[in-house]
Amino acid sequence: MAKSFAVIGDPIDHSLSPNIHSAAFRELNLDSSYIGYRIPKGELEGGIEGLKKIKINGFNITIPHKIEMMKYLDKMDESCSIIGAVNTVVNNEGVLKGYNTDMDGFLEPLKKRNITIQNSKVLLLGAGGAARAIVAGIAKEKAANIDIVNRTIEKANNLSEFARKLGLSAKVKKIESIDTTIEDYDIIINATSIGLKDEPSPISFEGINEKTVVYDIVYTPMNTDFIKKAKLKNAIIIYGYEMLLGQATRAFEIWHEIKAPYNAMKKSLLGGF
Ligand SMILES: NC(=O)c1ccc[n+]([C@@H]2O[C@H](COP(=O)([O-])OP(=O)(O)OC[C@H]3O[C@@H](n4cnc5c(N)ncnc54)[C@H](OP(=O)(O)O)[C@@H]3O)[C@@H](O)[C@H]2O)c1
Missing domain, CATH: 3.40.50.720 (NAD(P)-binding Rossmann-like Domain)
Structure with missing residues (x-):
């Protein structure tokens, strides 16, 4: 079944995550999509409801929602509870589990x-x-x-x-x-x-x-x-892109439970510079 993913934040236009994850889907022939979704500060709750309605499989969180997102989680990985901020969520039939891959x-x-x-x-x-x-x-x-x-x-x-x-x-x-x-x-x-x-x-x-x-x-x-x-x-x-790639490959592996295609993801990223 096709799977869908997103990164939420504001601003979101310049996020490199859709490119990195889409490159991985192409490389592994996965029937998945990943979009940038702008949710302004103060509108997180409604945004999350919308993502649940479309049965999103998982999403990343960036500025300004990494801390506020904690209160909408049903479950938390240790990485997330120790750091006190979340950047990766798995949606399992409406149950949201948070991770921090930074x-x-x-x-x-x-x-x-x-x-x-x-x-x-x-x-x-x-x-x-x-x-x-x-x-x-x-x-x-x-x-x-x-x-x-x-x-x-x-x-x-x-x-x-x-x-x-x-x-x-x-x-x-x-x-x-x-x-x-x-x-x-x-x-x-x-x-x-x-x-x-x-x-x-x-x-x-x-x-x-x-x-x-x-x-x-x-x-x-x-x-x-x-x-x-x-x-x-x-x-x-x-370089900063190496951390970006590190957190993205880890998020990929949490969502898809297979090894991330590091080189394809890296190529998509460096092509963007
Ligand atoms: N490579 C990666 O994967 C990755 C991951 C996450 C973040 N980042 C990058 O890391 C940076 C910080 O992200 P964040 O999420 O930690 O943001 P944040 O929570 O907003 O923190 C920003 C930090 O930068 C300082 N700062 C901002 N403007 C400054 C200035 N003009 N002079 C001196 N200090 C200044 C702030 O100091 P004050 O406390 O005094 O405001 C604070 O320490 C961003 O550029 C982000 O793009 C990269």
Whole structure:
């Protein structure tokens, strides 16, 4: 029987998810479709009712609904309850089960490169929804500690509290102090939206070396200023599209219970850049 999927959010026009999933359906000859569906803030409940009426098989959730969607779930995977946000839902005859694939999506490119997070020192820029999934992943992999920098200090404090609850040693740092201590970090992650509009990197990367891992989760443009500056230091670079692909392949596998065609999905994504 034909299956249908969607990504909900607002804005949704520029979402790359319909392309990525449609490429997988084509590759595996699956009779499935995937659309972008704009649901404005404040209209989530009605939007979900509509999706249930058309018997949608599953959907992804993006900004601004990842947290609010939690209250419409009937069941929750551990990934979702730990992080407190949902990005993937399975609809089983009206019963909605939530998952969060951002954490595994974030970890996947590190694992692919055999980068060990255990005992590493991590610097995280940002304290929004994505940063929360990243902290859960870093805690799961037992990093030595994490320093968090964010424009709004209360959010950084909340996130470091969350990290400590997960057993991860965490501190909040001021952005001004970072460049003088940057050589202390093994992994540096940008989980802010800085770069989306071609803004300059908030850190200079003086003092990092070719063993430092620099991971930008912003995926458009692919080569943010953050990435470009780190490349000049020959750092190990991880691009935002890799996390995007990681969370999409994981969602695919939850819905279809077969291995995702990674290369076909990657090709569709990189063709879009
Ligand atoms: N690659 C992937 O798969 C993936 C997955 C999820 C998200 N993302 C990307 O990650 C970014 C963050 O997503 P999110 O869901 O965490 O969003 P969010 O919850 O809205 O958080 C945004 C973060 O960016 C910071 N920020 C925004 N504008 C800033 C500015 N001008 N100067 C300094 N800090 C600024 C915010 O700081 P304040 O707390 O001070 O507002 C906050 O830390 C987005 O660009 C998104 O596209 C990528």
